[in-house]
Amino acid sequence: MxxxxxxxxxxxxxxxxxxxxxxxxxxxxxxxxxxxxxxxxxxxxxxxxxxxxxxxxxxxxxxxxxxxxxxxxxxxxxxxxxxxxxxxxxxxxxxxxxxxxxxxxxxxxxxxxxxxxxxxxxxxxxKPLIQSKDGNITFNAGESALAAGSNASELLSQIPLVTKDPDGKIAVRGKEPRILIDDKPVELNLQQLQDLLESLPGSSIEKIEVMTNPPPQYANEQGGVINIVTRKGKVGRSGRVAVSGGTRGEASLNGNFSYRKQGLAFSIHAGVGYNRYLGNGYSVRNNLYADSSNFLNTSNGYTNRNLRPNFRVTLDYDISKQHLLNLVLNYNQNNFDHFNTTEYRTINRFDELWKLSEREIKSTGSGYNPNTSLSYTWKGKPGETLRIITSYQFSRNDNNRDFYQQYFYPDFSPTGVDSLQRQDNFTRVNSHTFRVNYDKMLGNAKTFISLGGLYNRANNQVLTEASYKKQPEGTMEKLDLLSNHFRFHQTVSNLRASVKQVVGENFSFTTGVTAEQTGIWFELLKENRDVKNDYLTWLPFANINKTWKEKLSLTFAYRRSIRRPGIGELNPTIDFSDPYNIRFGNADLEASTAHNFDFIIGRTKTKYFLNLGFGFNQVQDIFSQVRTLLDDGKTQVTWENISDRREYEASSWNGITLSKQLRVNLSASYTYTRYSAFDKTVRKFRDGGSFTSNFNFSFNPTDRWSFNGGFNLNRFASPQGYARWSTSMNLGIQRKFFDKRLIITVNTIDPFVNQQRKTFIYGTHFNLESFSLTRTKNYRLTLAYLFNNQPKKKEVLLPGKLSAKK
Known part of the structure; x- marks a missing residue:
């Protein structure tokens, strides 16, 4: 209580x-x-x-x-x-x-x-909490009480059209977007990106822009662009210190300092965050055979702890009005300690308990992710800009896991049989990127050209060493089946050209093409073989945009996009977390391409904005997780290229200002997926729909008080099943004191229902129901104090006028 x-x-x-x-x-x-x-x-x-x-x-x-x-x-x-x-x-x-x-x-x-x-x-x-223009969305995090004490990953889930799936992957209208920070792309894999977003404090973010119709540089991104804009500070010196704590078992401390003067802006942010998550779940798998069936039932509980220190340094220097430099140094770390206990029960066809065991998994380790970027911008004549961006990323992740399993008789008495395995994973990733963008407005002020190119090289080295405890000697012996060693290299380069033509008042069209070359090289050192693949992909894009004076806008866009498998999908190492459900990647996966068509109609007025979007996607060579039942009763989960599918989308994002104090926003998106007859017949795939929605409000009775809230309701479909409805909620109250220098915020997160997920999977010869619950109910208190220069007031009396100051 x-x-x-x-x-x-x-x-x-x-x-x-x-x-x-x-x-x-x-x-x-x-x-x-x-x-x-x-x-x-x-x-x-x-x-x-x-x-x-x-x-x-x-x-x-x-x-x-x-x-x-x-x-x-x-x-x-x-x-x-x-x-x-x-x-x-x-x-x-x-x-x-x-x-x-x-x-x-x-x-x-x-x-x-x-x-x-x-x-x-x-x-x-x-400035309202959420703005919309030409189908794009701006979430002003600096105006939100939800930003206090939270991180970038949590804030993204409060933005219309943005969702996160159970694996933490971010999607916009069901498709994966490109993530930018301060207009520069983040060249990280999924795990690195998750660590970065979860370590980036919400208080360091000024706004988040969701571009459903991105500029030519990112026109081929299937999910558009999300641009996270960090705070830059004011002229002179300014700073902020914040501390927060939550009843769920979380705490954070962070601060930032910024300095700005003519042509120079410097900011540094540093902090540390601690999180503890408790959860539990169960699963029921019914294995179906020609003459019988049985069940494998599990129940589990877990405790996950994470400690995340981080810092970010940004330097902007204007050599002259035409020549600008930007340097960013970023470091984030994740130290984790996870513990999981799972009970396995095998029920035979006579509905009797046949096998019983309990498995404990302890996972400890750390991840280090330093990265840096340097950009140069040249501004020529009006409408002419050249920008060069270089970046380097490094990542080191060590994960040490111990698996201890004890076996029991049906009456829960020990059989005396147990097993201990250990799996140590060491991953090293380094990548470097070089981008060039050139934009120019021609002399008629109606024609705009955009040219650019990209070179990205990523190198991954993964070493997995597995061992088991040999009985009765009690020594740890190498387990070759679960060990692996490989290197993965990927090179992506492209050239892009586009033209935008203004053909009338507020009426324009854009067309362009990107030629992209991809090279993949797998060095499977354990198997002493290589896997290589090189391919060229043409990615055209075009859009037509018309806006009327009454703020009605129409946009029709086409793009061909490509989705490449990452190291998580390609890694062939066997994950032995669950001995009855074997998981591994597929080194032979091929990239998936799609033809995306979008039509968006929007209306923006002073007191409201309305947007309605429709989309159709023809996706080819899809890669997706597929679960199959093996002869020994285990299931196998891996990634496979399946045949094509069609996606039909409808989405809407809207906002209304009920008064100067109260604003409400609502968004919803529905995607219906149809698979080929082959997949539905052979793999038992099912057509299905995914629904995501977001409701949020901001109420500011005075400029010292702020009330914000967000509510999400989602349902996801998969090729082999679906997940039932899941919800999340975040309510924030903020009060400012002492000339707005001291800011106190209280957040209530999931006060009524913890986040939970129930999924159903239907495969060939098996059905699976699983449930997971994470204790996300949390009451968070955040204290922040702002340091900035107070202007020295010089009030003067104009000749012939009266001054208000006597």
């Missing part, structure tokens, strides 16, 4: 403190810079009330370009910025009110003076 009282008592304390707030007035802060990101000192900032046109408040920016207004009566205001030699900028319609009286404007840039324009006027619009 105490775990429930903690957040309730804390909430009441915060509520009581907020009730003591005195009469409030408006506050406005921000910082000003030129087009070279140089802070403007001594710039004039004027604030004019719509209801009092006589009184003006005027300040001069300090050496960091910062300005500050306090004591502002509620109402609408106009803000004007001016500096010698630069274009005057006006921001209109800033509304101070009881529920939003404190504004902190992002970086404001003054452009060089233009003879054609006396001043530039912008209408201020407050």
């Amino acid at each position: 105490s775990r429930f009282l903690i957040p309730i008592l804390f909430f009441c304390t915060v509520l009581a403190a907020s009730a003591q707030d005195k009469t409030i007035s408006g506050i406005l802060t921000g910082n000003l810079m030129d087009s070279r990101n140089k802070a403007l000192e001594g710039a004039t900032v004027q604030l004019l009330s719509f209801t009092d046109t006589v009184t003006k408040r005027t300040v001069l920016t300090d050496k960091s370009g910062q300005f500050n207004f306090t004591g502002l009566p509620f109402g609408y205001y106009k803000l004007s910025f001016s500096f010698v030699g630069l274009q005057t900028l006006v921001i209109d319609s800033i509304c101070f009110r009881a529920v939003r009286y404190d504004f902190n404007l992002p970086d404001i840039v003054l452009k060089p003076k233009s003879n054609e324009l006396m001043e530039e006027v912008l209408i201020y619009a407050e």
Whole structure:
């Protein structure tokens, strides 16, 4: 009961403190810079009330370009910025009110003076939690109470159209996207990507962009693009320290420091997170034979512990207005300690307990993932950009597993027979990538060309050493069947060209093609043989986009995409975690290609956005996990190339502003898959549909209080079966104190139902029902404190005008 009282008592304390707030007035802060990101000192900032046109408040920016207004009566205001030699900028319609009286404007840039324009006027619009434009989605994590104490992986599950399958793989509308961080692709395998996202704190993320219609550089990505944008900090020095803890058994500590001045931006983030997950489950497998049947029933429980230190350093340096450099150093680590106990019961055809055993698995190890990237950007004439990105990744993963199995008689008395095996896995991965992108707007300002190329080389070395305890000697002897040693090399290179033509007002089309060469080399050292495969793939793409003044948009897109098997699907090493269910990869897997057609219609207004999408995918040479029953009663799970399949998609993502304080968003996606007659007849595959949905809301009664919530409901289909409905929920309450420097957040995660998954698999000669539950119910408290420079207010009295300050 105490775990429930903690957040309730804390909430009441915060509520009581907020009730003591005195009469409030408006506050406005921000910082000003030129087009070279140089802070403007001594710039004039004027604030004019719509209801009092006589009184003006005027300040001069300090050496960091910062300005500050306090004591502002509620109402609408106009803000004007001016500096010698630069274009005057006006921001209109800033509304101070009881529920939003404190504004902190992002970086404001003054452009060089233009003879054609006396001043530039912008209408201020407050940033909602989720935005949508041209079918793309922006999740403003900096505005969400759900970001506090969470990580990037958890935040992704709160975004419309984004889901994670049971293996942790991220999908957008059912397809795998390309992940970017700060506009640069993450060249990591699935395990490395999961470790990175789970170690990246949500508090370090500014926003997450989901591009269903990505730019030409990534036009062939079947699931579009997810771009995670990290916080950059303000001009001058700023920092943040946060600590969090949860009742489930989790804790984190992280901090960041940033420094910005003319042409230079430096930030460093470091932290550590600890997680403990408890869970349990069961399975019932019915083996069907010509003259009989039997059952293999299991029940299990597990405890998983992970410790994840991490740091990230980012340096941006502008050599000049045309030449820009960016350097990123990133390191994340995962130290894990997992323990699992499983009971196996074999039930014969007479419904009698025939065999009984218990198996314990202890898995300990660590993973280290340092990586770095360097990019150079050259900006030529307007609309002309050259960008070169180089990166290097290294990964080291060690996993030591011990398997102890004890056998019993049906009355649970020990038989005296037991076994002990050990399997040590050592994986080393290194890869390097070189990308070039060139974009140019032609002289007619209606034709845009985009050229680019990629070279990526990845090297994997996997060593698995297995042994068993020999009885009665008690010595550990090598187990050759479960040992392996191989190297895997993959080289991907491509050349890309595209053109975008504007044929009318808000009407354009884009077409292009990518020629991609893939080379695969498997060195199977244990078997003393090599497996090689080289192939060239042409990947055309095109889209047509039309937008009307009423903010109605239509997009039709076609792309041919390719999905290559990774080391997880290719690794031929036998996984002996479950002796009655043998798993291994397939080194002979081939890549899968698909023709993707998408049609999206959207409407965006001030108070709402609506999007409806339809898709059709013709997928060829699919590779998927297939489970088969062996003659000895065990099942075998491996990856196989199956025949083609067709996918029919429908999705919708929508948002509505019910008031200035309350916004609601809802998304849903349904994909129906049809397999070939051969697969349905021979492999017993089943046509089926997958449904994913997301509902979230943001309620901000004042600019000090924030309430956010997210709810997911999903159902996934597989070639051999389906998973029943699963849910997840996250509710967050946030309160800001001391000029918004101290931020206190309480999150309630899955308060009603722990995350659970029930699956059904129907194969040739067997049926399998399995259930798993993870104790995700959690109450999390996060404390964060912000450090930043306070602007020195220089308020001046204009001739002939009255100052508000006496």
